[in-house]
Amino acid sequence: MDTRSVSQSKRPRNLPSADALIPSQIEPVVEEVLSSTPFIDVHTHLFSPAFGKLGLWGIDELLTYHYLEAEFFRSSDMPPERYWKLSKREQADAIWQVLFVENTPISEATRGIIALLKAFELPAESADLEEARSFFKAQRIESHSQRVLQMAGVSTVAMTNDPLDPEEQSIWMNGLKPHPQFQSVLRLDRILCDWGGHWQQLAKQGYAVDAHASGKTAIEIRRFLSDWHERMHPVYMAVSLPDTFQFPEDTIQNKLLAEAVIPSCRELDLPLSLMIGVRRQVNPRLHLAGDAVGRTDLGALENLCRAFPGNRFLVSVLSRENQHELCVYARKFNNLMPFGCWWFLNNPSIAEEITRERIEMLGASFIPQHSDARVLEQVIYKWQNTRMLLTRLLANSYRLLSNNGRGIRRQDIQHDVTRLFRSNFEKWTRLNATGSSLSDLRKEGHESDKDR
Numbered sequence: 508m509d510t511r512s513v514s515q516s517k518r519p520r521n522l523p524s525a526d527a528l529i530p531s532q533i534e535p536v537v538e539e540v541l542s543s544t545p546f547i548d549v550h551t552h553l554f555s556p557a558f559g560k561l562g563l564w565g566i567d568e569l570l571t572y573h574y575l576e577a578e579f580f581r582s583s584d585m586p587p588e589r590y591w592k593l594s595k596r597e598q599a600d601a602i603w604q605v606l607f608v609e610n611t612p613i614s615e616a617t618r619g620i621i622a623l624l625k626a627f628e629l630p631a632e633s634a635d636l637e638e639a640r641s642f643f644k645a646q647r648i649e650s651h652s653q654r655v656l657q658m659a660g661v662s663t664v665a666m667t668n669d670p671l672d673p674e675e676q677s678i679w680m681n682g683l684k685p686h687p688q689f690q691s692v693l694r695l696d697r698i699l700c701d702w703g704g705h706w707q708q709l710a711k712q713g714y715a716v717d718a719h720a721s722g723k724t725a726i727e728i729r730r731f732l733s734d735w736h737e738r739m740h741p742v743y744m745a746v747s748l749p750d751t752f753q754f755p756e757d758t759i760q761n762k763l764l765a766e767a768v769i770p771s772c773r774e775l776d777l778p779l780s781l782m783i784g785v786r787r788q789v790n791p792r793l794h795l796a797g798d799a800v801g802r803t804d805l806g807a808l809e810n811l812c813r814a815f816p817g818n819r820f821l822v823s824v825l826s827r828e829n830q831h832e833l834c835v836y837a838r839k840f841n842n843l844m845p846f847g848c849w850w851f852l853n854n855p856s857i858a859e860e861i862t863r864e865r866i867e868m869l870g871a872s873f874i875p876q877h878s879d880a881r882v883l884e885q886v887i888y889k890w891q892n893t894r895m896l897l898t899r900l901l902a903n904s905y906r907l908l909s910n911n912g913r914g915i916r917r918q919d920i921q922h923d924v925t926r927l928f929r930s931n932f933e934k935w936t937r938l939n940a941t942g943s944s945l946s947d948l949r950k951e952g953h954e955s956d957k958d959r
């Protein structure tokens with residue numbers, strides 16, 4: 508007795524469409540689509556060449572990355588206070604010696620350096636850094652940055668721009684030629700996380716603000732934000748918030764968020780990026796490497812998404828323990844876009860766990876990764892790692908779907924990869940197509956010196 512219902516017995520057998528991939532073809536096609544699609548890197552600390560020394564690149568900056576400094580202090584007897592007195596070159600030599608010569612570079616951050624040396628065909632087992640130094644010294648940043656982005660398969664990066672950083676502020680005030688591959692981001696930590704230490708800077712610039720954020724302060728901060736929007740043309744505004752962040756709460760931070768920043772984002776049609784969960788300076792002796800992580804009460808995020816349905820929130824949380832609930836909240840609020848495996852989460856073991864649960868709960872409606880690169884060449888290994896991970900995870904998802912009874916075509920894979928690594932962000936930030944691909948940029952005359 509045929510146990511299928513009458514309707515099922517009449518339905519034609521689910522013949523796979525002519526261009527459906529056979530299971531063994533799925534992974535190679537996923538790999539090829541990932542490698543041929545230029546990604547948008549939605550959060551970095553990189554700068555376009557016009558920012559000069561603010562943009563970090565080359566072997567000495569790569570080795571003195573704060574992730575490596577934290578690991579150096581674990582394997583060296585050198586007290587941090589002595590390390591900070593060394594020159595950048597001496598610091599890099601010390602890190603190379605301890606983490607790469609005396610010990611095996613098996614951590615995520617040390618392996619990244621090895622992957623970079625290989626990408627530039629530089630020796631990975633030298634006793635010193637001389638050959639690497641002369642290679643980078645011979646590069647010109649304009650052509651080098653384009654070559655690096657091309658090697659990383661990245662068409663566009665979002666910077667982190669601080670309007671209250673004195674060095675960066677003067678560069679913007681003197682006028683800056685925009686670079687289509689480096690989109691600006693208006694970063695608000697000094698205002699939202701240290702109003703007491705920065706309100707006078709705004710007052711000095713003629714904004715009628717005060718220490719208690721009373722009177723016209725909120726309106727004047729909105730004027731400040733719109734002035735900097737005019738100057739920077741940011742693709743979003745951003746703030747990093749501590750693990751203790753609450754909303755609503757009777758604090759100046761909450762007041763400035765609710766009465767200035769969030770209304771400005773709505774008025775300017777910009778997402779607000781909330782990066783939540785940092786425990787700042789748990790060990791100040793380590794400087795930038797001294798921050799840690801704390802689990803956040805994401806009820807604050809729930810309240811924000813519900814209270815401001817007309818705003819778009821781009822959210823990354825730092826604690827592994829918050830990741831699953833972030834996915835649940837993303838299912839409840841479509842004005843919440845989870846992004847990235849941030850900082851201490853950007854390791855294969857945890858990035859896999861996070862990305863799998865996001866695919867299972869959100870399909871392709873999220874942004875899997877950002878590099879958080881501080882030094883230009885880091886994008887090469889960080890995106891190499893993400894492509895390797897996503898090849899495995901997406902292939903697995905498509906095999907499961909195929910087993911469930913739906914054929915997978917190359918165009919399905921291209922659609923999903925484009926959504927995950929480009930159009931989810933482009934739609935949210937209204938980023939036009941000019942940042943779309945390196946070949947388009949070349950056509951528009953942005954070719955690197957190498958091509959001349």
Ligand code: HDL
Nearest residue numbers: 552747782795849850879881
């Ligand atoms: O606040 C942030 O944007 C963080 O990414 C910090 O810059 C942190 O120091 C970092 O570089 N994480 O990767």
Ligand code: ZN
Nearest residue numbers: 550551552879
């Ligand atoms: Zn960052």
